[in-house]
Amino acid sequence: MDEDYHGTGAKGPKKKNIFDEDVSEDAARNMFKSSHYEFDVHYTADPELGEEVVHDHQSKSHLPAPDLTSLATPASRVRPAPENKTMSNSASFGGASRAIEFGHNRSQSLTVAWNTQGGSQFTPLSTKNAQKSDAMLFSSSSSLQSIDKDPLLQEKKLGDWSSPSSSLQSVDKLDVEKMQQEIQSLKRSLLSARKDRWMKLPVEDTLRRILKGEVFSLEMYKSLADKLCLLDQAIALHDGNAIMTAVLFLQRTVTRHIFTKELVKRPVAASHYLTYLKAHFEFPEYINTLIMLGRTEEAAIFKYQQTLPTADVSVKISKLNDCLRGHFQSDPVLSHDASLVQESVDLLERQRPIDESDANLEASGRSALFRDFPRKRSLIGMPVVTTLYYCCLYHYDLGENSLASPAALRKKYQISDKQFTRTAIGARAKLRQWKDIEAILTTKGWFGGTKLKAPIGFDKIVGILHKNGAPPDILQKYLAMVDNLELRLNLAKKVSCQIAVIDALVALKNRAELEQLASKLDRYSKEGLYAFDVLNTSTIKWK
């Protein structure tokens, strides 16, 4: 019989495993027959059993596979070959069937795994072959090995199998009885299963099958009450897969009117339906569903999000306008968001001509400004603040009625004083236009005079100037405006502006530190001379 199996196994077009999808019934039958006469009896007693085994193959979990395992084992165990003994030891059927209960009804053959691991995959050795055909019938669980190692189960198994070599015979008897019992119960369950196929399974049972990842059928749930019951119980179960299944079943089998009515009542179901629509790229339906559920803000935001990847500016502008009209402007709750989307449209409309003409100017090479400070990238799509910086850099002197005028931008987007100061100073400092900086910070005083005033504080101004590589005399000028003396000292040190450090120390009346500093300075450098000059001044009252 070993040869027999070998024949089917090796001469066939491919090497087959019974658990491959395309194994034919005959092949399967052969595999069964070749190894077990015992089994064969039961097998012919219920010819459809075998058929069921092969057919149900995809469904895996509820097939009678576990019991085939128990059928397979004794035969191999009776064989005296030592390999067989070791095999039944490590995969004793008690362990195997328990493994199946363990929850992994995966139909794979364990021995095949070992063979491959050992590198002797499908060697046509007759003893091994016999073993293999047994193994083919194993619907072993993958957790088998670990179960063997689980001390608790090990203990149990030892109970069953304390001395496998000596009590083989008695155990076999036990097995046969067990087997027969199981076959009986199997037959019963098979019969009822076949009947149940055409009967409505209770909703709980179907859901249990979905939960376990088993094959199920919803087609028997014809009444609306059944469909809703399925949905509600799926929701109560908290399993997303079940909820999704029930929602999509409802959607497919009832009218849109009923579906929406029921969906609105069940926010959890609605969330799952929405997830599905989004993942399935059904965006119009996604947005409609959101609106129907009253989640208009989410719908508007999603519609807006859809416009973002658009590369072409005019297409993007028209999409944004559609979005504004369709979703934002109609909803008073979204008025703030609407104004922001409107701003984004305006900004794009402003950026487009600026970018176009600047790109031409830059390409022509006629502008020294663009030659010295080439544009890093296109202006289009940049944030407002970046656009402001860009305009302060390249178009600082334009009049307010020009598109690229910083002042116009400031007005249009109601940019705060702080923001404007920061951005404009950064840009002008980069161009080393110190006069502009002074102009930005100059305000008219009460009585017609002018004074310097920084909305963000002069310490921050110094930071920006330093970052842009401003020379010491400029730094010194603004350091002198920092009121807090300690802060001024620290800042002066940080930007290494020695004159300002000396001034700060004088203002702090800290002679000790100044002397220390002076000793480190080059006596005849500008700073050194200044420091000694100050130290020699008698009018200062030191601490």
Add this chain to the structure above:
Amino acid sequence: MDLQELIKLLKTQLAHLLVSIPDAKDLVLDSDLTKPLDRVVGIAFLKEHGVDKIFKLEPGQKSLPGCGKRIYLVRPRLVTMKYIADHINTEIAKGERRSYKIVMVPRKLHVCEMILENEGVMGHVTIDEFPLELFPLDSDLLSLELPEFFSSFYLDEDMTWLHTVSSALVNLQRLFGRAPNIYSIGKGAKMVHELMETMFENHKERRDKTYHIGQIFIVDRDVDYVSLLCTPMTYEAMLDESFGINCGMIDFDSEVTGESKGTKMLLTSSDEIYAQIRDCHFSQMFSYMKMKAKELQELENKKNNLQSVGDMKQFVANDLRVLKQQQKLLSTHISACEAIIKMKGKHDFEESIRTEHNLLECAEFKENMIFIEECIQKQVSPILTLRLLCLASLTQEGLSQREYKSIKTQFLHSHGFEHLVTMFRLKKLGLLTEQDTSQTSMRPVTSKPSALYTRKFNYRALSRKLGLVPDAEAINLQRPNHLSYVFSGAYTPLPCKLIEQILIRETLVGLEDVGRMCGGLHADLKAKHQAISAGTTIPAMKVILVFFLGGCTFSEITALRLIARLHGVRIIVATTAITTANRFIDGLIEKVNR
């Protein structure tokens, strides 16, 4: 109880899947599965089991080359199914004959099968599952490595992954015994618990009453976003924030190694030096490392005092190898620390920490907002800004309407209008909200994002009740005695504090208010739980599993390790993924190509 059992189990399961298709086959992997797979089994294992070529599944591939048998190992996503179906249909059209198997990780979903059916490939494929659920990253750390859990469950209110969490807990308990005591903190946690019970009902096979885990805590992420957003202050958490730890692996660039190329390092407790320093407060790092360096120096000095040939042999055989190894590890950690300090120096770290601490104490609100505004105006990283903004909103329980509008406008002006989407997400999660005023309450209820998860966070009341912001004087950073040391004493991670409280009290009585404010606190107790008090009879009761839904940070893990040390219990942390404040915020930011 050895968590490595899980790896063994997964290896066997994967081996079965692979050999179920005999002969050579190609493997196509989802990109987010490569790291976990590498960690669990390794590439060599795949090759040993007949895998010929390994491909990465990418959008836009029309077909793939390779042999006549192919296995797809993928997450169950609709778009992935579409890619696979495209492969199959193109290859069939080209006349290539091939057997296909799709293995979904961790389980198959109805919608995925539906897509395959719709695309007409159902007859050409077999479908299977590989339950890659929890796997160990360290001796006390398990992860699902499923970062999408957060956005799926909390943002989209999709419960698909709840099943995975419940199933992971069920399978863990099948292996290590069913834990008698289960606590759930938060709404999602309760659902996981219920689903877990349903799953147990469906398999009533084990009569076995022995167990290795006594108590399980399931914690909802939305119980506490504050600790997620705080700046980490302990070494491991800082490493994760600065370099990113992926599946326990860290990539140091050449800047850290000081060589031409970077280095990969596995960070687990098996690295003796790392085990010592990972939970250290950053300020204590250098003193420890100095000590360690001295120790190594002493060991090295030994070689000068070797008396006999025997001694020398001994030294070369044992000490030298250890010495070399440890020296290398120590120098890597020292350079990593330096790199972290350098990174922190790049922005106003001090000031942002001060702002963060003030926010947590609910002090100096005006100054805090000025600093945040300044961050926006300076266009510094949107992540840092949003982190502080969210903290401001959470601790103030919402910004005033005027403030919210102004901040939102400024942020959009600085970083782009696409952040309208970012702002919406933050609002939906309750991270950045407007305070309810009469105007907002006039809205029709339905126009708010569905009220399933959005709830009010009661930072102030909770902080007061549980003493989350401790007296700074009482914190010892060198010998930590209080969980808040992970944030320099500025804040105690709420989940950790609550777990500690429950362990000490051994009851939920007295925590009813806290429970209500956290979104629900439930206990299912089958054993008298004496984890901490004297006279514990069952050692397993001292083993506690804490499962974070939606991810946790290393700061929280470190705090839990401190609980374990302080109270003499063993705590195993399990999570859907390990995250950091930056990764968390980054995941919520809308990105566009400029």
